[in-house]
Amino acid sequence: MDKLYIKSQIAMRQSEFPTDLKRRDNPLPVGTNKIVTIPGVRRCGKTSRMEVVVNDLLTQGVDRKRILWVSFDDERLVRMKSDELDHIIEAYREMYPDIEMSDVYMFFDEIQLIEGWEYFVMRLYKHYSKNIYISGSNATMLSSELKSALRGWPEEEETLPLSFREYCEFKGVDAEGWLESDLAKIRNAFFDYNNEGGFPEVVLTDNPLQKAKILQGYFDTMLLKDLVEHYNLSNIEVLRYYLKRIMSNLTKPTSIRAIHGDIKSRGLRVSKDNLYDWAGYACDIFMFLRIPNYSKSLQKVESSQPKYYCIDNGLRDAVLLPQANDDGKKLENTVFLQLYRRRTPVDKIYYYQGKGECDFVVQRGTEIAQLIQVTWDMTDEETRKREINGLIEASNATNCDNLLIITADQHDEIITDDGKTIHVIPAWRWLLGK
Structure with a gap:
């Protein structure tokens, strides 16, 4: 895998933040010293939940250069072999040699597409950073074998499509209202x-x-x-x-x-x-x-x-x-x-x-x-x-x-x-x- 291409993808994602997103009811945890895994069906909002974390980090003053985001849904990256995953870290360190890896927030989207990814993530967790987020559209990414490989460190944040409360928020309906007019809007929103x-x-x-x-x-x-x-x-x-x-x-x-x-x-x-x-x-x-x-x-x-x-x-x-x-x-x-x-x-x-x-x-x-x-x-x-x-x-x-x-x-x-x-x-x- 060409490290130059990896660098371009890292830089491109860093330039895109912050993103304009609606929040979900349950924000992802930050600072737990655990690998946060976000499994769920395609297009249900896993990526957006991770992007909200990045938005919050930037708001708190974290330098965007400390954000390492790689999406394995990318046509070229998805062809990576497990032994090529280390090229990501090499490319990042070449881009920012003065940044301590322990200060880097790492986000890996749809990483389950790469066979053997769990051992790469475990190495990162052991030797580089405790700020790791991984998403995937397959429940086997958290099978007993993978949990065994990660030795109990993952914190699972399964994601589903919007709840009704979140749906009301996205639609601009006051889900807390108790006036008759509010309840009529809530009922109509429910049928939709x-x-x-x-x-x-x-x-x-x-x-x-x-x-x-x-x-x-x-x-x-x-x-x-x-x-x-x-x-x-x-x-x-x-x-x-x-x-x-x-x-x-x-x-x-x-x-x-x-x-x-x-x-x-x-x-x-x-x-x-x-x-x-x-x-x-x-x-x-x-x-x-x-x-x-x-x-x-x-x-x-x-x-x-x-x-x-x-x-x-x-x-x-x-x-x-x-x-x-x-x-x-x-x-x-x-x-x-x-x-x-x-x-x-x-x-x-x-x-x-x-x-x-x-x-x-x-x-x-x-x-x-x-x-x-x-x-x-x-x-x-x-x-x-x-x-x-x-x-x-x-x-x-x-x-x-x-x-x-x-x-x-x-x-x-x-x-x-x-x-x-x-x-x-x-x-x-x-x-x-x-």
Whole structure:
């Protein structure tokens, strides 16, 4: 790799700061003496979160020459071999021989594209700087092997598309307002958010056709670059169809065996093992997040059919095109993403399926902390009975009486025949913690 090119990239990035950015709710930590890792789906705002750190450092008087930023999404840098990564440090030291490396803030964007990157970062941490930030679009960048290589030093700051509170901030809606006019704007913002999702670039784009074009581009990049190229996959059209099938099955347990049968019936050839692998890869790149069926038996949990949730409702709509009567599915997806954001290190999220169903079982440590049903509307008596009965069955199975039903815009309190209290709350209130 030509060090002159590396130097030009370092200098170019230094000249671009500070950048004009909207802040996210949770800023990245500074001065922790840990390697800060920022995993997350493509285009969700990982780079922007790191750029905010740079903006703040410059505001505090840090010389921009002390910022070392390298993006491995660069067409030429992505071809680097692991033994060439040291050229980055050599190039920087040649540019600024008087700057102590311990005073340098290092930012490596999409570094997981370089095989063996973790050992390079560990060397930097040991011998040069304690101010290291790394982002990546693949969950395996923080697999057990890499955590072992980094010996417990990473601090993980996983990033998702915008939360509803962040969406309101980006849209200029006062999420803290309590006047009726404020609440009307919040409700309207929620309906938009439930449809278009939270990718920052999409949220800040006004033209609906342009939004769809951007999201279709995201999907194609995930498909071709993050899956096909990264995992050396063939059978692209079968893979595309398979991902769409998982998306269309949103909110339901997904049988890969059944999808395999469907693919075979269409005259297409793919092994069942490949489909299991592909589903895992799609989760690794954060296209999907999955949860198992709740059981007190670990064996049953591991063997259950998972539910797959999509990282963004807008992405799903752009791929499948908006489906009729799909608001409830998208609402459940929105609720899951927020549960995933709010989870603590000891939290686990399941679904419950017995005679009835309960959408979410939230376990905190060894205790079941909450049971949640999600439905767009509860005015229909049959729907109301189904949601309540599913909650009660799950409550009896888990010994949890913290029961919640999240709807599009209904508020209620239900006392069941056996004295249990079920709180019914509009999604927009729950998402904002109101």
